[in-house]
Amino acid sequence: MRAICRSFLHMLKFIRHDMMLFAALTAPVLAGMAIKFIVPFIEKSLIQFTGMNAVISPYYGLFDIFFASISPAMFCYISAMVMLEEHDDHIDRYLFITGLGKNGYIISRIVIPALFAFVTTAVLLPIFRLTDLSAAQIIFLSLTGTLQGIIIALLIAALSSNKLEGMAVTKLSSLIIFGAAAPYFISSPFCFCFSFLPSFWMGKSIYDNSLIYMVPSLFVGGIQIIILQRKIMKSLI
């Protein structure tokens, strides 16, 4: 456990030396402020301009889901970038044969950042939310958002062999958060084409105001994490 904590703290030190990754840490707060203050302002302007009762406010739930996805996605993206840099420099291979080991490495680079992402989301979501989310919904969105973040980090680490490829894979893998829009814009049963994405069930849960969709969301996310984790453990030699 000592080695895992040291490894995680070392990652924070490493991030401090990388301005791009350090800046990415501020993304959740910046995104939250943009959602909280700019989106309602745009809505007000649009209502005045169009004369309609509501233009984007029916989709405020979707903004909350995106915010719940952003913090974990950014935290896990940072972790994945650190992992890729360590891979490029052969450092990961060395860390596996220290007291840290392969499992300790994965815990310090994926699991602990994900826990931080969960706590950060659970704290920031009540501050920046646009809808009246219940405490249960906040916990659910933070949890599924975190699972999604882990999936993004694992996808980046599994599909890229260096930091440059990682940037490209980040853009592609981030698309998985857009599954949340399917229940809002695609009618049933066609929207279920996206049911393999945890974000789809997040969208479904908020759109239908039902927490029962937490079950398939966690199930789908859990399965994907297990598959990706196995792939990564095999490739990390």
Added chain:
Amino acid sequence: MIKVNNLTFSYTKKSFIRDLSFSVFEGEIFGFLGPSGAGKSTLQKILLGMLPGYQGSAIVNGTECREHKSDFYESIGVDFEFSTMYDKLSAKENLLFFSSLYGRKSRSVDELLRMVGLENDTDKRVSDYSKGMKSRLNFIKALVHDPKLLFLDEPTSGLDPTNSRLMKDIILEEKKRGKTILLTTHNMQDAAELCDRVAFIVGGQIFALDSPHNLIMSKGAAKVSYTWNDNGEQTASCPLDRLSEDKLLNKLIAENRLLSIHSSEPTLNDIFIEITGRTLV
């Protein structure tokens, strides 16, 4: 310290390492010599527990490598051929971080840096280090937790003769401190100088295993070459163990007409080529 029995491993359907058996005793320097692709790195990975899918047995410090737990690495230090340092951090920061990953009491980082002549560059970023400095830093990283067993992969590669000598002296010093050292190298001179025993490995198989001295002596007797002046410089040679039978040599000695005389043993490299039919490239 290390006991390998009937070890077989393959990346594909074809065996890459075939039926290897050998032991490394406590306190010895054991060298693995072979050309690129011979299976040296794969064997090292197996012994480090990184490739658990092997057949047979590979026991390191009493632990079967495929069943190791995290404390397995507490007593193992590894110096890979390539740098495994954080370029953006200083040498000292790197060493302090890596030493913090072990439960064992660490050796003094300042002392280690002084040992390899890097005491004036401790706070310099590793990215600003030369190749030779990185190589020395990489080497002492393997020593920070004072392991019992050292895996060294080409430890003198890329070093100038002075630093190469320094590194070899440190390796011999670590042996005196009781460490067991597994050395992987292309460099026959290093192997002959450092190793108590060497194994020639080609195509995933061991072709010979003995001390460098025994290997040299078993495969070729030393010769004596001599020159003299007889209407220009003349050269001749004869086996060392038949010197007294060489009438010409005896006559030249009696007449004090020898210009030069020296013995020449085959090198470990010659023996490697003779046994394996391969060069070390």
